[in-house]
Amino acid sequence: MSDDNNATVVITDIRKALAAADDEAKQKPACLLVVGGELNGSIFNLPVGETVVGRNPDCSIPLDFHGISRRHFTISVDDSDVTLTDLASANGTYLNNDKVTSPLILKRGDMIKIGSVALKFLPKGDPERLTYDKLLEEAHTDGLTKCYNKTYFNNSLELEVKKSKVTGKPLTLIIFDLDHFKKLNDNYGHDAGDYVLKEKSHIIRDHGIRNGDVFARYGGEEFCILLPNTNLKQGFEIAERLRSLIQKHEFIYDGKRLPVTASVGIADYRQGVNTGTDLFKRADKAVYMSKEGGRNQVNFFKG
Numbered sequence: 001m002s003d004d005n006n007a008t009v010v011i012t013d014i015r016k017a018l019a020a021a022d023d024e025a026k027q028k029p030a031c032l033l034v035v036g037g038e039l040n041g042s043i044f045n046l047p048v049g050e051t052v053v054g055r056n057p058d059c060s061i062p063l064d065f066h067g068i069s070r071r072h073f074t075i076s077v078d079d080s081d082v083t084l085t086d087l088a089s090a091n092g093t094y095l096n097n098d099k100v101t102s103p104l105i106l107k108r109g110d111m112i113k114i115g116s117v118a119l120k121f122l123p124k125g126d127p128e129r130l131t132y133d134k135l136l137e138e139a140h141t142d143g144l145t146k147c148y149n150k151t152y153f154n155n156s157l158e159l160e161v162k163k164s165k166v167t168g169k170p171l172t173l174i175i176f177d178l179d180h181f182k183k184l185n186d187n188y189g190h191d192a193g194d195y196v197l198k199e200k201s202h203i204i205r206d207h208g209i210r211n212g213d214v215f216a217r218y219g220g221e222e223f224c225i226l227l228p229n230t231n232l233k234q235g236f237e238i239a240e241r242l243r244s245l246i247q248k249h250e251f252i253y254d255g256k257r258l259p260v261t262a263s264v265g266i267a268d269y270r271q272g273v274n275t276g277t278d279l280f281k282r283a284d285k286a287v288y289m290s291k292e293g294g295r296n297q298v299n300f301f302k303g
Contacts, residue, residue, distance in 0.1 A: 028129045030082055032075075032112070032119040039063075039117070041136055043129070046082065048180025051075045054087070055115070057162035065161075069092045073100070080265070082106045082123065091115060113210045142217040144194060145201040153216035153224055157276035160214075160228050164269040171228055171269035172235030173283045176204070178221035178297040179261045192253045196260055197221065200253055208242045224283075232268040232300060238253070239264045247296060263290035267301040 027104050027275050030046040032053075044051075044061045051060040054071040063072075069089040076083045086093040086100045093100040094113040108126060112119040123128050140152040148156075157173070164171040176182075178200070185193040197217075204223065209215045214226040227235050251258040265286025282301040289299040 007177055014131045018291075022281045026096075028125060028133075030077060030124045030126075031122050031129060033122060033132055035111070035118045035120050037065075037117060041132060042141065043132055043136055044119075045201075046075055046077050048077050048079075051077070052087075054089075057159065057166045062159065062162075063114070063117055064114050065117055068117065071113050076131055082121070084112065089114070145198055145217050147201055147205070147223065148214060148216035150216065150218050153214060153218060153226070154276065155183070156214045156226055157280065160226060161227070161273065161279055163270060169229055170231040171226075171279070172183075172230045173267055173279050174225040174227065174235055174242075175218070175265045175280075175283045175287050176223045176225075176238045176239075176246075176262045177264075177287050177291070180219040180259075180264075184258060184260070188253065188256070188258060192258060196251055196258060199249070200246060200260070200262075203245050203249055204242055207245055208238055224280075232266065234298060235266050235268065236298060239266055241297070243298055261296035263287055263295045264298040265290055265301070266298065270303070 004227070032044045032046065034040055034042040034044075052071055052074050053059060053061040053063060054073075055064050055068045056062060056070045057064070058070065069091070071087045072082060072089045073086050074095045076085070081106065083103050084093070084095060084100060084106055085103045095104055095106075096111055097113070106121045106123075108121065108123050110121040112121065140148055142149045160171050163169065178196070181193065181196075184196065201215075201223070204225070205215060208222070208225065212228055214224075216224050216226075219226050225238075227238070230238075232274070243262055246260060246262050249260070251260045265283045265288070267273075267279055267282035267286060269279060273282070281301065286299045286301045290297045293299065
């Protein structure tokens with residue numbers, strides 16, 4: 001093939017990629033992008049209707065930082081406009097450094113400042129959004145399994161416990177720990193171990209994760225599922241179904257079926273749980289009960 005033909009192929013591929021990116025961007029809703037601080041790069045979608053931003057855990061966008069009121073401002077999205085309204089906040093809402101005293105229509109790139117937090121507005125379909133989505137995905141995702149990572153999980157756990165304390169809604173945590181995983185690595189090799197971790201992730205993701213659940217690799221062979229609006233009985237049923245699927249699944253690597261089972265622990269939000277760490281420790285103790293009881297079983301925290 002001539003150099004000219006090669007150049008034509010490259011240009012065609014670039015155009016296809018750009019067109020695909022444009023199509024992907026068009027599907028994205030309006031959003032707020034956090035600029036600076038510990039949440040730098042975080043993205044909050046703005047669905048049609050009203051979004052409440054404030055310190056309360058039950059706000060649509062909870063931001064628990066100094067200088068932010070419990071209900072600080074709202075953003076209303078309709079077919080034509082995106083409107084910002086301050087909710088008589090103690091320290092004010094600022095749009096491009098001007099204090100908001102009446103409802104204002106947002107434009108692309110507008111900067112909203114509350115307390116020490118700055119939020120950049122991106123309208124629906126803005127292609128700039130794709131760059132931040134990719135960066136955020138890489139920061140929050142475990143490279144091997146494509147689950148959420150430990151950092152993202154811990155942040156979600158603390159937030160969901162706070163929400164349950166405010167709303168009284170149920171919250172359940174499931175922890176999966178693969179049985180004899182070190183022995184599997186020693187006998188079959190680390191590539192086989194990586195295969196098992198990825199395959200197990202597919203099983204759980206395809207058969208047990210709902211919208212709003214948080215599925216994460218906590219570390220090594222330990223995985224967690226955080227289940228908002230789910231009581232202990234419902235969580236137990238989900239955990240047992242997934243444990244059984246893992247046991248029955250044929251993990252075939254290099255022509256050999258690998259022995260794979262999981263010990264599972266569950267705990268729910270109730271009296272005595274004040275932090276995410278409290279809830280995690282309870283579920284972790286339940287995992288220990290499963291291992292002490294013979295492994296390949298589900299137990300819940302009894303306290």
